[in-house]
Amino acid sequence: MEIHPDRVYLYRAQIEKDEAPFAHYRSLAYAALNALELELPTSGTVLVKPNATVLFPPEKRVITHPGFVGGILDALGDKGVGRQRLLVAEGQSGEQPQHGHTWEVSGYQEMLARRQVPLRVLNGVETQPVQVPGGVVYDAYPIAREVVECAFFLNAPLAKCHNLGCTTLSIKNLMGILTSPVRHLCNIQEVDQPFAEGIWRLNPSGLSLFEDRFCHKLCDLVAALRSIGMPRLCVVDGLVGRDGTAFNEGRNYPLGWAVLGQNEVHVDAVVTFLMGLDPEATPYLKFAAERGLGANRVDRIEVVDLIEGQTLNPGALRQRRSPSVLMPVARCERGYYRRFRADGSAVPWRVDDVNKQLQAEGREPLPVELAGEQ
Numbered sequence: 001m002e003i004h005p006d007r008v009y010l011y012r013a014q015i016e017k018d019e020a021p022f023a024h025y026r027s028l029a030y031a032a033l034n035a036l037e038l039e040l041p042t043s044g045t046v047l048v049k050p051n052a053t054v055l056f057p058p059e060k061r062v063i064t065h066p067g068f069v070g071g072i073l074d075a076l077g078d079k080g081v082g083r084q085r086l087l088v089a090e091g092q093s094g095e096q097p098q099h100g101h102t103w104e105v106s107g108y109q110e111m112l113a114r115r116q117v118p119l120r121v122l123n124g125v126e127t128q129p130v131q132v133p134g135g136v137v138y139d140a141y142p143i144a145r146e147v148v149e150c151a152f153f154l155n156a157p158l159a160k161c162h163n164l165g166c167t168t169l170s171i172k173n174l175m176g177i178l179t180s181p182v183r184h185l186c187n188i189q190e191v192d193q194p195f196a197e198g199i200w201r202l203n204p205s206g207l208s209l210f211e212d213r214f215c216h217k218l219c220d221l222v223a224a225l226r227s228i229g230m231p232r233l234c235v236v237d238g239l240v241g242r243d244g245t246a247f248n249e250g251r252n253y254p255l256g257w258a259v260l261g262q263n264e265v266h267v268d269a270v271v272t273f274l275m276g277l278d279p280e281a282t283p284y285l286k287f288a289a290e291r292g293l294g295a296n297r298v299d300r301i302e303v304v305d306l307i308e309g310q311t312l313n314p315g316a317l318r319q320r321r322s323p324s325v326l327m328p329v330a331r332c333e334r335g336y337y338r339r340f341r342a343d344g345s346a347v348p349w350r351v352d353d354v355n356k357q358l359q360a361e362g363r364e365p366l367p368v369e370l371a372g373e374q
Contacts, residue, residue: 001306002037003233006294008261008270010320011035011306018240018252019059022067022107028239029071032258035306038079039231044151046081048072051157051173052108053092054247055101061242061252064158066107068237068258072156073115083116089146091122091176091183120146127179130224134291136216137191138182141224147177153225153232155264159241159255159271161328164214164349166282166339167272168246170234170264174221185217200353201361207283207348208357215287222264222293234267235260241275243326249336253324265294266301273298273317276325281344329371337368 003009011032013024040046050064058065073086088108095102103109103119112119127142147153155170162168164186175185182189188199192213199210207215225232236259244250257274261267265288269279279285285296295301303312312320328339332352339347347368348354355365 001035001304001309003262004302005262006266007302007304008259008263008266009036009304009306010270010312011258011260012320013239013256013258015239015254015256018254020239022065022070025065025067025237025239026071026074028258029068029235029237030075032260032306033072033075033235034078036260038233040076040079040081041151041231044085045087045146045149046076046085046152046154047146047150048086048088048154048156049147049173049176050088050090051168051176052090052106053176055092055095055103055106055108057100057105058107061158061160061240062247063106064156064237065239066111068158068239069108069156070111070115072154072235073117076154077115086115086117087120087146087150088112088117089120089122089144091144091179094123122146122176122179125179130228132220132224133227134223135220136291137213138217138220138224141221142179142182143177143224143228144179148228150230153230155232155234157234157236159236159238159275159326160246161243161250161275161326162246163328163330163339164211165218165284166328166346167268167275167277169236169268169271171218171222171268171284171288174218174225174264177225178221185214185221198357200350200357202348202354202358205283205286206345208350208354211283211349212287215284218284219288219291219293222288233260233262234264236267236271238271238274241322241326244329245331245336249329253322253326255322257320263294265289265296269294269296270298270301270303270317274321276322277340278344281340281346283346327371332368334370336371338371341369
């Protein structure tokens with residue numbers, strides 16, 4: 001099927017348990033990519049960027065499964081991209097063998113060695129400043145030269161929740177193409193220091209100033225990547241998804257799909273919906289829509305089922321939604337709390353700090369629902 005820049009494509013696979021072998025991930029990615037007609041460049045590097053920030057074992061579902069990345073590489077090879085032109089690149093926290101977090105334990109080392117495809121760790125690498133058209137927080141970002149100079153950029157996140165981002169998909173996965181210290185968008189950065197005194201003040205968005213700025217930083221990053229102009233594609237590993245914090249806290253759910261598309265906002269909105277959440281209430285997607293980077297209403301996004309070859313109406317898309325809501329949670333003094341209320345609205349990140357600021361202003365603190373409470 002010929003790809004359209006604003007459409008989102010869904011490829012489904014059978015799965016009943018919350019775990020699957022390497023081969024199932026590989027076959028899903030391979031089949032999904034082969035169902036699309038990609039205009040791949042005849043020269044230059046085709047770079048695959050997974051989410052492998054902390055190198056957990058693959059069955060934990062904290063990283064993009066190496067089998068899924070292997071299926072992407074195999075499909076690209078069968079589409080005529082020689083292995084000497086393929087590169088897997090990711091900026092991450094580094095190997096932590098004392099915690100069992102290594103490229104070997106994560107399954108990437110063996111997978112890449114079998115395919116003779118190199119791995120580039122984007123830590124301390126040479127960068128190129130890329131201007132942010134319409135930037136709100138950043139005017140320019142230091143993006144790894146490997147990304148800036150690649151001929152095709154393939155963004156391969158997995159379907160999981162995150163304590164700050166709520167969902168960490170195609171857009172948040174772009175943080176790995178930056179280098180430290182700018183990469184650490186989840187922290188109070190140098191660019192935030194002029195606002196540090198009131199960084200936890202509640203804004204009209206219903207979020208703190210910090211979280212507003214974080215969402216704008218993600219939008220700035222999307223704008224910067226798009227300005228480079230290389231062809232790109234998002235392919236989300238959604239065979240098994242994960243709720244919780246994006247790290248140790250959480251559980252896995254059988255989902256049974258891969259989602260593909262060129263528009264990062266559209267892809268993330270559809271995946272967020274399929275995970276049982278509301279993309280219209282998800283903070284970074286609201287900001288992206290308001291900035292004109294894409295739609296966050298799934299009824300305004302054309303979603304095509306690659307197996308049936310047909311556009312899905314809202315009812316058909318809802319049938320493919322997870323029956324269980326994959327809920328993001330964040331830490332507070334009492335434990336972990338749900339990032340979304342029963343009415344669907346988002347609870348601010350680091351709610352204890354937000355509440356301390358509210359109380360200092362003589363206002364009532366925000367209630368929170370702890371994870372596990374009914």
